[in-house]
Amino acid sequence: RFSVVATAPPDSILGLNEAFAADTNPEKMNLSVGVYKDVSGQTPVLRCVKAAEQRLVDGEKTKGYLPIDGQADYRTHVRKLVFGDTIDASRIAVLQTPGGTGALRESAAFLSSQIPGARVWISNPTWANHQAIFASENVPYDSYRYLAADKKSFDVDGMIDDLTTKTRPGDAVLLHACCHNPTGVDPTAEQWNMIAALLSEKQLLPIIDFAYQGFGHGLDEDAVAIRAITNVCDEAIVCSSFSKNFGLYSERVGAVSVVSADSATSAAVQSQLKALVRSNYSNPPRHGAAIVATILDDADLTQMWHAELTEMRTRIRQLRSQFVETMKTTGAGHDFSFLLDQNGMFSFSGLNPMQVDELRQKYSIYIVGSGRINVAGMSEDRMDHLCKVVAAVIEG
Ligand code: PMP
Numbered sequence: 244r245f246s247v248v249a250t251a252p253p254d255s256i257l258g259l260n261e262a263f264a265a266d267t268n269p270e271k272m273n274l275s276v277g278v279y280k281d282v283s284g285q286t287p288v289l290r291c292v293k294a295a296e297q298r299l300v301d302g303e304k305t306k307g308y309l310p311i312d313g314q315a316d317y318r319t320h321v322r323k324l325v326f327g328d329t330i331d332a333s334r335i336a337v338l339q340t341p342g343g344t345g346a347l348r349e350s351a352a353f354l355s356s357q358i359p360g361a362r363v364w365i366s367n368p369t370w371a372n373h374q375a376i377f378a379s380e381n382v383p384y385d386s387y388r389y390l391a392a393d394k395k396s397f398d399v400d401g402m403i404d405d406l407t408t409k410t411r412p413g414d415a416v417l418l419h420a421c422c423h424n425p426t427g428v429d430p431t432a433e434q435w436n437m438i439a440a441l442l443s444e445k446q447l448l449p450i451i452d453f454a455y456q457g458f459g460h461g462l463d464e465d466a467v468a469i470r471a472i473t474n475v476c477d478e479a480i481v482c483s484s485f486s487k488n489f490g491l492y493s494e495r496v497g498a499v500s501v502v503s504a505d506s507a508t509s510a511a512v513q514s515q516l517k518a519l520v521r522s523n524y525s526n527p528p529r530h531g532a533a534i535v536a537t538i539l540d541d542a543d544l545t546q547m548w549h550a551e552l553t554e555m556r557t558r559i560r561q562l563r564s565q566f567v568e569t570m571k572t573t574g575a576g577h578d579f580s581f582l583l584d585q586n587g588m589f590s591f592s593g594l595n596p597m598q599v600d601e602l603r604q605k606y607s608i609y610i611v612g613s614g615r616i617n618v619a620g621m622s623e624d625r626m627d628h629l630c631k632v633v634a635a636v637i638e639g
Pocket of ligand 1: 277341342343344345370419424452454484485486492496497
């Protein structure tokens with residue numbers, strides 16, 4: 244029976260990780276998958292996380308199941324982190340999920356079961372997993388324009404035009420709250436207000452992917468899209484991930500927050516979200532959420548987290564400028580200063596698939612085929628080498 248099964252293509256991003264691990268070149272460099280690396284090239288466990296884990300090890304009394312929608316104090320903390328005090332808590336259903344991916348998948352399942360016929364509009368380009376997640380729940384999707392032809396800036400007119408002319412009321416729009424993956428190009432606060440007004444006017448449901456809160460400009464600053472949208476839209480879905488900002492990648496910790504117009508609707512929504520979880524993974528894993536809740540319950544650990552998050556964000560900005568400056572010294576004549584306006588881990592480098600291939604084959608530098616680079620994977624020490632080989636492939 245299984246002999247009919249065809250081999251699936253490798254994942255476009257995680258597949259590169261496997262190739263990287265097998266590469267024996269000591270000069271190899273992985274700028275593909277989105278993980279933060281510190282000065283020593285490691286993806287560290289944050290100090291606040293280690294401290295919280297120590298407390299958990301000492302104090303944990305049970306490995307019993309969590310409720311279907313997750314740990315209650317964690318859910319409260321997520322609501323405050325994402326929405327502050329801007330919305331009445333009774334209008335928000337928060338569920339702990341396995342990572343941001345779990346939150347997106349739960350949103351897709353919710354659309355599929357509760358709003359049949361809705362399509363979801365996805366930015367072009369977007370994170371490589373978005374389409375597959377909605378396809379898995381049989382939610383039809385299409386794309387709206389996002390990146391301008393120069394591949395460096397936001398095509399606000401294109402996006403507004405597509406959402407105005409192509410969508411139907413009731414459709415959903417997937418938005419990146421900040422640190423757009425893969426481009427690093429974000430709307431300004433005024434542009435968010437325009438987008439929010441359009442969503443409200445056209446009765447479109449915002450699904451906001453919030454995988455990088457704190458990686459752009461700060462925890463509150465990065466929530467500008469959430470504020471703009473929930474100011475004018477009665478309903479919205481926010482998918483949070485704590486993989487990056489707490490460095491909890493493998494613990495799979497995230498949340499889906501669904502905002503409804505009133506508390507009675509919210510209770511019904513929460514019940515449907517729980518029903519979907521029950522037949523999927525039954526209830527979420529405890530450890531990652533317990534770490535986040537322990538940190539956010541404690542003023543000192545919270546302060547430590549803020550400092551560590553600021554350190555990561557600041558260092559990524561420094562790597563961006565070091566790359567831009569070092570590229571200038573190579574004489575390759577290609578100006579990368581657009582990277583300085585972009586946010587988060589990723590940017591479109593403008594390198595074409597042939598150049599990306601050459602970087603991998605000749606120099607063991609791993610970049611996603613689209614030319615997306617993970618700036619957070621660069622290192623100060625090896626910047627000269629990186630820029631030299633990038634210049635070599637650009638010059639051909
Ligand atoms: N959305 C975006 C835009 C992402 O970049 C990622 C992670 N690469 C996710 C969601 C998923 O995050 P997680 O690893 O927490 O599932």
